[in-house]
Amino acid sequence: MTRISVTVDGVSYTDEVEPRTLLVHYLREVVGKVGTVVGCDTSNCGACTVHLDGRSVKSCNVLAVQADGHEVTTIEGLATNGELHPMQAAFHDNHALQCGYCTPGMIMQAVDLLRENPHPTEDEIRQGMEGNLCRCTGYHNIVKAVAAAAGASERSDA
């Protein structure tokens, strides 16, 4: 077992974990952040996407021990003071989710996409989100939501 200290959604945790433990399993089973989910076993689906020090990662592709000393943000830590993050609001407004299973990963990836490229074209959104699979929406409204969130931040920039 290895001792790690990780800040998750603003709270710091210290735990003993097996070195092989994936970050996603640590988040779900030890910290109780079950908002982050597992959709595959080959790193294809992106359902487990979280932010590690502000950058999106597939948390099935990171060992818990690699997060030692780092800061993790999950879907559960995205809203502040009861206010939805603009991306969460955009997904709701644009009906960018149906069953909602891919949604946490989609939103975390979309937030990081706009951090890197605040004003993406539709093609750039489509390229930037291709690591996250959705089976319900056909992506149409997800792309629309990301574009809407970018537009909203553009308006607030002006």
Next chain:
Amino acid sequence: MTAVDDRPTTEIGTARRRKEDARLVTGRTRWTDNIQLPGMLHLAMVRSPFAHARINGIDTSEAKAAPNVIAVMTGQDIADIQGVNITAWPITTDQVNPTHLPMPLERVAHTGEVVAVVVARSAAAARDAAELVDVDYEELPAVLDLKAAATDEVLAHPDLGTNKSAHWQLDSAAQGSGGDVEEAIAKAREGGIVIEREYRQQRLIPAFMEPRSTVVDPTGEQVVMWTATQAPHVLRFCIAATTGLPESKIRVIAPDVGGGFGGKLQSTPEEFITLAVARKLGKPCKYTETRSETMVSAHHGRDQWQKLTLSAEKDGTVTGLKVELLADLGAYAALVGGGVPVLGAWMFNAIYKFPAYQFNTTNYYTNKTWVDAYRGAGRPEATYAIERLMDELAAEVGVDPLEIREKNWIRHDEFPFTTVAGMTYDSGNYEAATARAKELFGYDELRAEQKRRRESGDPVQLGIGVSTFTEMCGLAPSRVLGSLNYGAGGWESASIRMLATGTVEVVTGASAHGQGHETAWSQIVADRLGVPFENVEVLHGDTQIAPKGMDTYGSRSLVVGGEALVRAADKVIEKAKPLAAHMLEASVDDLEFAAGRFTVKGTDKGVGLTDIALSIWTGHDYPEGLEPSLDADATFDPVNFSFPHGTHLCAMEVDTETGATRMRKYVCVDDIGVIINPLIVEGQVHGGLVQGIAQALWEGAEYDEQGTLVSGSFVDYTLPTTADTISFVTDHTTSPSTSNSLGTKGVGEAGTIASTPAVVNAIVDAVRHLGIDDVQMPCTPERVWKAIQSAGGTQDAAPAADAQSHFGDGAPNQDPAAGTTDGAAQ
């Protein structure tokens, strides 16, 4: 009651944002795998690596000795209580059915079948120990190919003596709904047109995003099962029918369920094994599958060979259609199983006025994963076949594909129309949907561009694909199901509880898993009872809360469950009426109900429904002989199916030098009757479209010669991504259904049913001038390229050494490695 100024005048038709989203966008979710119970144990399955093998012995000693392992069980250990995975639809009374034990004792019949289960204190410990279970398999010959199965040379189940499950026929002459198809074809051979084709419906994997998970708590008076299912009520029935556990002792809960598309309507071996293990150990148990386990063990969809003969007069007027299907059921007859191809029987004739028709399906077992309903279930297969054939007929006659359709379709003034298959379509307007779709698509301009590209010899050719689909959904009138030997009814149930403080609880027997019922049902009830949308709470998916239901599949929830809801609401109003009369000191005959209030005609006297609810809750003052309650239940058994339709137009660019394809534009105009929530409808259409497009272009479950599923993960089973897809143009025409009071038709499966032939028709249309009339699905670049090469239609017979992609950056990506062979299914 507070008045809200911006409230819409009617909820129905309003694009309400979904109630469900609040928890789903914040991670406040209740997936089955999130559930933790005190002392809960974790299961890992040991699965067969062989397609067909005898189990000569299972050595569990090493696994039992592994750290934190509590038990290892085989089929023998749970044989007395494990139950059976039954089929609900033997399509004939003499259908041959292999017994499907959740955990077989003697023989496995497909790769991935469970032979042992490890129970440990953690999921990781269970999975580690599962590696230590030593199974002595004696490999048996496996039958993998559907056409080979039909020869009975190798048997999937030797004890059955045949691979044939059943043959089922619908013949228009025999049932009196039309003429003799053989006569029609014979006549057309003399002086008309006969189109004969064989199409392949490849095997697909539903691939819902949430892997299946089951938690069973056997410690209470009732055994409680939480499970990722579309069908908690059906599952409870199946458990009670086969495990010896009384139905009243089982509570099944479908908490948040992450998609299904038919894939979660099954009663699964894993659910039954988890139940049996929990009962044996007396401890809560959880099983959550890996994605790789989903792919090989959750049921697959489609998988047919379709032999089709269409006859027509020289001018393209259709005279007959004969359908002969071979359908692969996989290793076992699943819940709907053999009935899936039968669901297509009434749909091959589609929107066209065939005077003679015959449908045949012969279902076979193979040593592959079982096959059952996948979004559309039987109807996508039918629609694909007929919409491909109509394009072939148009090409033969030498007219536009839309012209040949218009010549043969049911005109809007001919509804209600009884088809050659014997179905009565209540309403529709194919002319209106088609006109609107052509306009949105820019049909004539794209045809002109296609002509220019042909004439200039552009290496990138343009094709336009048409699909004027209809489908039958809203399963189903119970008497019809009975006549088809189906094991259950098709009704749905709803209850409304008027709470004392003015809010309303709605209980529905439909079990949503992403469809947005909580929102749409609230809109219906808000309108009907005149209560605020926010004050309606929709409860579902728990057999203790919603004790009666037939669940969610077959685009049935709104057209059947929604009507049950309307009827329950109307009963509430009827029950409230004498109470209102009592409170207003008026005659019942003088009362009117509107916008949540009873008023006395011609006066300003009135009382609100919620005020009546409070009054009757106190019970202090109500007429003698009346029941002190407004609550009501309703069960609705539909009188007919629902028949949505639409016109879908797809433009595909095909690079004739590389075989790569690119979707340029997709327009669909669907007629699904009255729309409750346009936002939810758009979402259903978009998602449906992409699943159908994915069948046309990317997806296929591929087996090797040993019966191993080689597309057994998301690496190899290529679900489309954002980068593969485009944004769609969608619109609607409205022909209200006449078989339910809301006028609604189903929408959940429409996009999937319609889009597959639109895409393939577009690809074939792009290269038809090269002498190509078919490309087998999925139409990968390799298949398209090979079709072009074998047709000899390019300038150079050999592949051009300098062939380059002609698409710019950002073009939808097509994985050239995806689904390039059809493996053993060939």
